[in-house]
Amino acid sequence: MNLKTAEKNFSDTFAEIDLKIFNKNFLKVRKYACRKNADTKICSIVKANAYGHGMNVMAESLIGSGTDYLGTADYTETSELRNYLDSKKLYKTPVLCLGIITEKNKLLEDLACKNVEFSVADTSSAVILNKAAAKLNTKISIHIQVDSGINRTGFRMSDAYDAVKEITSMKNLKLKGIYSHFATSEIPGNLFAKKQEAEFRKLVKSLEESIIKFELRHISNTGGILNFNDGYFNMVRPGISLYGFYPDEKKVKNGIGIEPVMTLKSKVKFIKQLEKGESISYGRTYFTKNKTRIASVPIGYGDGYIRSFSNKAKIFIKGKLYNVTGTVCMDWIMADIGMKNEINVNDDVEIFGRNYPAYKLAALAETISYEITCNVSSRVKRIYI
Ligand SMILES: Cc1ncc(COP(=O)(O)O)c(C=O)c1O
Secondary structure: OEEEEOOOOHHHOEEEEOHHHHHHHHHHHHHHHOOOOOOOEEEEEOHHHHHOOOHHHHHHHHHHHOOOEEEEOOHHHHHHHHHHHHHOOOOOOOEEEOOOOOOOOOOHHHHHOOOEEEEEOOHHHHHHHHHHHHHOOOOEEEEEEEEOOOOOOOEEHHHHHHHHHHHOOOOOEEEEEEEOOOOOOOOOOOHHHHHHHHHHHHHHHHHHHHOOOOOEEEEEOHHHHHHOOOOOOOEEOOOHHHHOOOOOHHHOOOOOOOOOOEEEEEEOOEEEEEOOOOEEOHHHOEEOOOOEEEEEEOOOHHHOOOHHHOOOOEEEEOOEEEEEOOOOOOOOEEEEOOOOOOOOOOOEEEEEOOOOOHHHHHHHOOOOHHHHHHHOOOOOEEEEO
């Protein structure tokens, strides 16, 4: 029997982004990152659409909070962000592109004239950037990316010294920074992270003694800031902590009081009563244990609420958590709300947020909170408060 019905309306599902909390998180991260070196600069990472929160708005907010740099993943993000900031007359804060530049990046010369700094992970990208800068009769600022153990991108430790020497002869490049990236910094005291840091520090010191002084030396992401802070490095690159999460909630030793910025919200849009033993959703993976009521909520894997939450996740309605029952559909989930009449159509639902944190959802899917917020799809409106 249908107790109450309402039309499905995608805008019932939205991500509420709290810019006040975002600002507070930034200040807490900066304070902690500066505990050994008060001059430590902050390169706030806004790649992947600011971990799903909306790159342009979050970047603008970070500039208001006092970030020194903004970090993007690739050419496209860098270009979009720089153009957005320039349109708002926010010229001053540099954007550091952490990705690889290739000959295919046709508008490179456009970016070279703007306040963008580039990562150089091999000599061929240095050559491309040097050529683009020479054509414009300008200099491009670069950060040498050294692979100290993550084995993703960057110069191998053994090649970095000679490569930097070679790049210093490229007249249109300014070697502004040098950086590396941790593989295991979320684990306090981790030996591999310590080894990465020690070897990278040794390399930078030897380069600075004999070849060139770098204005910026950086290695720490959030895990590095929390667990491996070293005053020798004078810039950090926090991402996830700005959005209110620790890289691994279970391994956090010293919390710094950050809070989630995003709350994913929806509404109950349909309620029906079922008898004991009836199945719910595709594949009939759930059967009601008793006579009960099922609430349908307009969110699904099309919104980034992944299918592996089926029969595992909870949702928060009117002060209580309820089990998601049956398979997550593209546009809907169902939850068993029992027979009491306290829930009605159009009641607010928290999918994740303060009452049901995204990291709890992440654990159910054997993933990390990064993936949960990044996954929130483009059809979910971001509402900034
Ligand atoms: C090069 C680099 N620096 C910094 C970060 C930020 O890391 P986190 O979000 O763990 O702080 C990332 C994120 O993936 C990264 O790839």
